[in-house]
């Protein structure tokens with residue numbers, strides 16, 4: 092069977108070594124990533140799963156801010172995971188990186204996260220899979236658990252739509268990304284049994300990046 096396809100971090104495998112620099116300078120990374128970390132509010136004892144962790148930047152920041160936690164990142168891209176492992180080693184950050192998609196990643200037996208995060212992953216995922224991944228996240232989450240997402244969601248203004256088109260869509264293609272620009276995340280993150288908020292949006296040279304928080308309620 093053909094291995095399942097996915098879009099690599101910058102749209103093309105050859106560009107992966109440039110990923111961290113591109114994100115740092117083109118997306119106002121410090122601003123949105125620190126807002127995401129603050130929103131996640133990692134506490135001692137938390138178990139956090141980052142889906143589509145790429146080169147591991149979020150998890151490494153989180154591990155440094157609160158070491159007494161269990162942090163796992165999954166991603167189908169081995170090249171990105173190799174970079175993530177090297178960065179974590181260098182930073183002395185305790186993070187486990189596991190290859191695969193959410194439906195087949197080999198998480199430790201009986202390990203259920205109380206927090207699930209995902210940054211800049213959903214816009215790369217095919218239409219039908221986006222809600223499948225959200226459902227899988229909800230299924231895995233412990234009671235009172237939280238989902239935290241940062242991604243290109245609805246691009247409200249003409250300027251943000253153009254920025255998104257000439258940067259992200261030129262690398263990742265239009266087919267999977269357009270649904271995000273049209274507001275699919277605003278719809279699929281909402282579900283019965285969850286209180287979901289779009290908490291913040293940040294304009295950038297690559298389009299608007301929005302943060303979402305979904306809390307599982309009893």
Ligand SMILES: C[S@@+](CC[C@H](N)C(=O)[O-])C[C@H]1O[C@@H](n2cnc3c(N)ncnc32)[C@H](O)[C@@H]1O
Pocket residue numbers: 097098099100101114142143144145146147148149165166167168171191192193209210211212215216220
């Ligand atoms: C733009 S990168 C974001 C990486 C990282 N989360 C960050 O914030 O820098 C998107 C990542 O999602 C991964 N990805 C793409 N499709 C995926 C899927 N269906 N399931 C999980 N990860 C996926 C890619 O391999 C890539 O590493």
